[in-house]
Amino acid sequence: MTKTWDDVNEQVKADWKEDTTPFERVYEIVEQTHDGQSAAEIADRALVSEPTARRHCKTLVNTGFAETEQEGQTTLYKRNSDRILMSRIRELRNEADRTELLEGIKEMKSEIRQYEDRYDVVSPEELAQQLDADETEGWDDLTAWRTTRQNLAVAQAALAYDEASHQLAV
Known part of the structure; x- marks a missing residue:
């Protein structure tokens, strides 16, 4: 059977x-x-x-x-989305040191500038308004741009969290 x-x-x-x-x-x-x-x-x-x-x-x-x-x-x-976000920030802070965070932030900012230059827009939302439904590469880039922007925000928050932690320890 x-x-x-x-x-x-x-x-x-x-x-x-x-x-x-x-x-x-x-x-x-x-x-x-x-x-x-x-x-x-x-x-x-x-x-x-x-x-x-x-x-x-x-x-x-x-x-x-x-x-x-x-x-x-x-x-x-x-x-709770705030709790998930704080967990991601703490996790990143524990996995990467200050130098790695700064380098990652620099790379993500560069990647975002490349999207802005490639499509001559300032945000993924603006790009979405310009794309046709069949522009696969553009939609893939839009998704990657949004992800990079989210990751940048988390990395910047982890860096700020690290900075605040060091200041409070003094």
């Missing part, structure tokens, strides 16, 4: 449920949630009851890991 994808998926779910606690499963689901989801949606994905999901989501909100938003009468839960 051949196993179907449904059988495999059900086995993966069963293994996940056996190997984790309800809190761990809710945490994993919220960690992956960019757009808010209701406790019922999280419960379904985390293989827990709705009251269990709601209780664990409230705990995650209280610890600052998650945040809420209202959609009518429904409370939606999602990961």
Whole structure:
């Protein structure tokens, strides 16, 4: 007898449920949630009851890991974007020293100037207004430019965080 994808998926779910606690499963689901989801949606994905999901989501909100938003009468839960950003900043600060951060910032600024010069625009948003739907290279560059701009902001924040940490230590 051949196993179907449904059988495999059900086995993966069963293994996940056996190997984790309800809190761990809710945490994993919220960690992956960019757009808010209701406790019922999280419960379904985390293989827990709705009251269990709601209780664990409230705990995650209280610890600052998650945040809420209202959609009518429904409370939606999602990961806290500020906490994710601060984790990225701290991670980068721990992985790279001041010299590496400065060099990376210099390289990213140069890359951004190249996009500005190539397309004769000052932002990815301006480029998006000029591109036709079939300009694959332009859309690829737009995505890369946005990513570089985000990475630059994180690197600059890591550098500022490092600077502030040194000033507070004095």
